[in-house]
Amino acid sequence: MADWKTRSLEHLWYCCAQMKDYEEFPPLHVTRATGPYIVLADGTRLIDGISSWWCKTLGHAHPRLTAALCEQSRHVEHVMLAHMATDPVVELSSKLAGIFPGLTKVFFGGDGSTAVEISVKMSFQAQRNAGHTRRTRIVSLENGYHGETQLCAALSDVSAYQGGLLPAFAPFPKLSGLPYVAGSSDPLWADCSPRWEAILNQLEEVADELCAVVVEPVLQGAAGMRVYSADFLRRLRVWTRAHHVHLIADEILTGFGRTGTLMACQHADVAPDFACLSKGLTGGYLPMSAVVTSEEIYAAFYFDHEEGKAFNHSNTYAGNALAAAVAVEAIRLYREPSFLGRVKELEGELRPAMAEVSEATGVLGPIRGIGGVVASDLQMPAAAPGRRLGFRVYKEAAKRGALVRPIGDTIYWLPPLTLEPPVLDDLKQITIAAIRAAIA
Numbered sequence: 001m002a003d004w005k006t007r008s009l010e011h012l013w014y015c016c017a018q019m020k021d022y023e024e025f026p027p028l029h030v031t032r033a034t035g036p037y038i039v040l041a042d043g044t045r046l047i048d049g050i051s052s053w054w055c056k057t058l059g060h061a062h063p064r065l066t067a068a069l070c071e072q073s074r075h076v077e078h079v080m081l082a083h084m085a086t087d088p089v090v091e092l093s094s095k096l097a098g099i100f101p102g103l104t105k106v107f108f109g110g111d112g113s114t115a116v117e118i119s120v121k122m123s124f125q126a127q128r129n130a131g132h133t134r135r136t137r138i139v140s141l142e143n144g145y146h147g148e149t150q151l152c153a154a155l156s157d158v159s160a161y162q163g164g165l166l167p168a169f170a171p172f173p174k175l176s177g178l179p180y181v182a183g184s185s186d187p188l189w190a191d192c193s194p195r196w197e198a199i200l201n202q203l204e205e206v207a208d209e210l211c212a213v214v215v216e217p218v219l220q221g222a223a224g225m226r227v228y229s230a231d232f233l234r235r236l237r238v239w240t241r242a243h244h245v246h247l248i249a250d251e252i253l254t255g256f257g258r259t260g261t262l263m264a265c266q267h268a269d270v271a272p273d274f275a276c277l278s279k280g281l282t283g284g285y286l287p288m289s290a291v292v293t294s295e296e297i298y299a300a301f302y303f304d305h306e307e308g309k310a311f312n313h314s315n316t317y318a319g320n321a322l323a324a325a326v327a328v329e330a331i332r333l334y335r336e337p338s339f340l341g342r343v344k345e346l347e348g349e350l351r352p353a354m355a356e357v358s359e360a361t362g363v364l365g366p367i368r369g370i371g372g373v374v375a376s377d378l379q380m381p382a383a384a385p386g387r388r389l390g391f392r393v394y395k396e397a398a399k400r401g402a403l404v405r406p407i408g409d410t411i412y413w414l415p416p417l418t419l420e421p422p423v424l425d426d427l428k429q430i431t432i433a434a435i436r437a438a439i440a
């Protein structure tokens with residue numbers, strides 16, 4: 001039989017990759033994963049420093065999630081979610097209904113991008129059903145990221161994921177001048193008044209035609225783990241409510257503890273009109289997403305059939321019973337006090353650890369972070385895009401036993417929220433060695 005490198009490249013086209021890179025950096029052969037570790041065929045263990053694209057909140061192979069999956073597989077694995085439902089999906093909907101104050105209706109989708117699409121379509125149709133036919137414009141934030149489908153790419157502002165597509169569609173307008181912070185102790189976090197006026201002007205320009213504002217609350221992941229003021233989110237909620245504009249919170253990355261609270265909207269003490277959930281929803285076990293919304297939005301679709309106001313969206317795997325059973329168990333775990341307690345401790349450990357990396361290597365800029373995320377940018381003359389230093393760090397870290405996959409030249413850790421201090425220490429040492437090797 002051909003070797004692993006040959007077989008793994010013969011037919012498989014990997015995500016988000018220049019496939020030519022694999023000539024000199026072949027795919028890793030994963031055969032197992034457990035806790036914070038990804039285990040390769042030769043027995044090498046890699047610390048999952050980015051939670052496998054940000055979804056492994058509880059680590060790999062969590063015994064309670066695996067048990068829930070196996071148990072459900074003995075009963076029913078999947079039926080369509082129309083005019084019938086399974087026990088786990090009903091239980092999950094009632095659990096999700098309690099998460100955001102006032103949001104008690106739950107619509108299921110297949111993955112994160114789909115949830116964003118559902119929320120925007122629902123918002124648009126709710127405005128129209130309510131007679132607000134002029135409200136057709138959607139605004140999102142500079143440096144936002146909302147997924148890979150065309151609508152999501154138009155909402156996003158990260159050129160690496162949309163550059164080639166831009167001529168094919170009109171991107172949505174972006175609010176700019178956001179009050180970015182290094183963390184929650186930054187004065188702008190609690191009071192962004194110096195920046196608000198300029199943002200308000202942008203909102204007022206489109207106020208009468210605005211349908212919804214779409215945000216990643218507090219933390220913008222794909223743009224390089226940027227953190228912005230909770231006060232900005234609070235003000236935006238007040239403004240959108242006063243102007244009958246929907247607020248859509250994309251909590252796909254931030255939900256389920258990542259920023260230190262169960263949902264990132266809690267930092268601003270607000271509930272949106274729509275919240276999009278995925279990734280940690282199933283502890284990263286199975287694809288599933290949900291859009292949680294209010295009775296008021298639900299009522300905007302609730303009429304006699306003849307009026308043609310139903311929300312006619314369906315995804316084949318919406319509400320999949322296996323995913324729902326795992327999600328129910330994951331939410332039980334998230335609700336245990338020890339879960340957010342550990343995230344609080346982790347928050348206190350991540351920043352000093354990244355500071356040590358900065359000190360040891362001398363090439364990092366200011367550190368930013370919140371909850372279970374910390375980031376810093378490689379800042380040195382050699383960090384020109386063509387040098388792909390971030391990519392080199394990735395390769396060097398993989399050789400040494402960690403999955404650290406910088407975004408461009410942004411080095412970040414976004415590990416399972418259950419990560420223990422000794423493993424963080426290993427992650428730190430590997431990151432230091434990888435950066436040193438990359439810049440040598």
Ligand SMILES: Cc1ncc(COP(=O)(O)O)c(C=O)c1O
Binds near residue numbers: 054146
């Ligand atoms: C904030 C945010 N929204 C949406 C998505 C898209 O989710 P998916 O990849 O499941 O479509 C992501 C994925 O990283 C994300 O971080």
